[in-house]
Structure formats: structure tokens, C-alpha cells
Amino acid sequence: MGAALHLAHAGHALPADTNRTKGKGSGGGETFADFARQVYNDQRATPKAREMLLAFGYATMVAHSEEAREANAVWATARNAMGTTRTGRHWRLDEAIAEDVPRYASGKERAHRVCVAPRLRPHPDGAHDFRNQLGICGTHADWEHHAVEKQAGTGWFKFHWFCRRHLDHLARVREQLREPNSRAPEPIPNKGGLLSVYFEADWLSMYRRWLGSPDWQPPVYGISADDWPIPGVEKVPPRARLRLAAIDGTLLVEVPEGPR
Structure with missing residues (x-):
């Protein structure tokens, strides 16, 4: 993946020289179309997880790629892209993040x-x-x-x-x-863990916040679904990720300079 995107504390504006992405034809690097192609080709993603990843990608690579981006603007863009539940009482993005918590689901049908x-x-x-x-x-x-x-x-x-x-x-x-x-070993996770595949962040703190559990510990296999072994399936090679940092559950975008 191309440019690294950083989401941090609300209300902190970014320096002007960090305000570039490789979307919107800014030249070189990964476009939003490239990002979307990876997401749609990821067989591990549920429909809601794909919506969530695309909402973050859109908010950081397209909607706010040419102006100074503040946390509230990016967060609102991603939330509005997914909308609310049918009752209008909850943001679907919040539900999707909660469902992305790395875990093992037994499939007890x-x-x-x-x-x-x-x-x-x-x-x-x-x-x-x-x-x-x-x-x-x-x-x-x-x-x-x-x-x-x-x-x-x-x-x-x-x-x-x-x-x-x-x-x-x-x-x-x-x-x-x-x-x-x-x-028997601790079960290998088979649900969630996709946000950390595509975005870098302090996901331990983020998941603890969404779960309302400060003592929650990730699986021994790691937070990212790319790190979970699947018997008989070749391990997914590491990929570059958009860089996110989340503090207090609010987001800000930064695209640092450097090699891609």
C-alpha cells in the first residue's frame, strides 16, 4: 500500500507539509482504487468489514486529501459514509469496529x-x-x-x-x-483483525475502548489477521499499511514523507 495515514487526537491540526496523499491523482503511490481492489479481494472480510475499511480509506485518501484534515472531519466522513442503523440510534461504523475485535468464533451452528x-x-x-x-x-x-x-x-x-x-x-x-x-493450544482467531491489516495504530487501546474493557488482551497470535496461522494455507505476505493513531477514539490524518 502507498502513503501512510495517521489518525490521532481531535482538534490538532496538521502541519501543511504532511497534508498529501497518493489519491486524487497526486502522482505515484497507491490510489483509492488500488486500496478498494485489495479490500474487495480479501476473502476474510465480511460485507460490513469491507464497508468499514472502504469508509476509512475514502475519508483519508479521497475526501480530505487536499485540505488540512482534522479528526472530527475525517471521523464524521467515515461515519456518514456507512450511516446509521435502521433505528438511527447507532453508527454502523462503530458497530463494525466492535465486530473487528480479534477473536475466535466457534461456529456452533x-x-x-x-x-x-x-x-x-x-x-x-x-x-x-x-x-x-x-x-x-x-x-x-x-x-x-x-x-x-x-x-x-x-x-x-x-x-x-x-x-x-x-x-x-x-x-x-x-x-x-x-x-x-x-x-490444546489457545484457539487461533478466525474473526476480526482486519483494521490492523490495512491500518497501523495503537489497536490494543482502541479495542479496549470499544469493548469497554481496559484489561482485554489480544490473542497470543497477534492483533492482525495476517499474523494468524491457518493450517494448509500459505501465510499472507506482509503488506504496507495506512498508518493510523487513535487517542480517545478520535481521529486525525497525517501522511508522512519518506520512501513508499
Whole structure:
């Protein structure tokens, strides 16, 4: 990516010589179109995350690229670009930032809760029925009747569901998993972490502010999604990032000079 952009404390105007970007045809470097192409090609981004990244990119690379930029102007531009929720009570940008907090989401889907206890006799629906093919009970399981298996390499959760008739199986599986689960690593994050891919900032302080938790700690794998290992997938090469600094949740833009 091209010019580094700095977002800092509100009300602090920038020196005139830091007031350039590589958008709006200013010559060389990355344009907003280049930035948008990277964002849209990032398969990790949800639709809302893409909106958020593009809103920040627009506010810093296009909307305020030729005049002195103050925090309130940039922040307002990004927020207005995404707008409010349907009720008009919350800014969608704020929600998107909160959703970008790095974390592991287990994917505990309600739609696939079927009992995996061994089937003792064939189901009358025939050989092609999934219960006969998998050799499982297949009865719908209640939400609380599951055992969690933590994968040895990733720490990711695998859920084993049981119906009320097979709670004895559930108890045995939970006991069998107790010791290996204790040795499993912290789950590799699979949600969020995209702001730090595209922008440099004190994201630890920012996420703590958005969560309202001064003691929040990032995953051991890091805050940036680019740093999270995915088994069987080649690591994303490091990329240059727009540089943001956030203090008290307000933003100011700066484009420092130097090699690109």
C-alpha cells in the first residue's frame, strides 16, 4: 500500500507539509482504487468489514486529501459514509469496529445438532438415509447436550451432539476429552483483525475502548489477521499499511514523507 495515514487526537491540526496523499491523482503511490481492489479481494472480510475499511480509506485518501484534515472531519466522513442503523440510534461504523475485535468464533451452528451416538439397528428409511450411512442416532439434540473437542493443532472447537436418550454417551465423551482438551493450544482467531491489516495504530487501546474493557488482551497470535496461522494455507505476505493513531477514539490524518 502507498502513503501512510495517521489518525490521532481531535482538534490538532496538521502541519501543511504532511497534508498529501497518493489519491486524487497526486502522482505515484497507491490510489483509492488500488486500496478498494485489495479490500474487495480479501476473502476474510465480511460485507460490513469491507464497508468499514472502504469508509476509512475514502475519508483519508479521497475526501480530505487536499485540505488540512482534522479528526472530527475525517471521523464524521467515515461515519456518514456507512450511516446509521435502521433505528438511527447507532453508527454502523462503530458497530463494525466492535465486530473487528480479534477473536475466535466457534461456529456452533444450531442447524446441525444431531445425535452422534452409535446406531444399534438400521433406520427404516433405508440404506441411503444419512443415519444409516454414518451409523449414528441422528435424532435432533438439545442446545446444551454437547461435548467440545479442541483440535490439537488449532485449538478450534468441534462439537459432538447427543440427544436425551444418549446422555450416558455424552458424559463418557466429555470425560474422554477432558485431558486432551487441557493440552490444546489457545484457539487461533478466525474473526476480526482486519483494521490492523490495512491500518497501523495503537489497536490494543482502541479495542479496549470499544469493548469497554481496559484489561482485554489480544490473542497470543497477534492483533492482525495476517499474523494468524491457518493450517494448509500459505501465510499472507506482509503488506504496507495506512498508518493510523487513535487517542480517545478520535481521529486525525497525517501522511508522512519518506520512501513508499
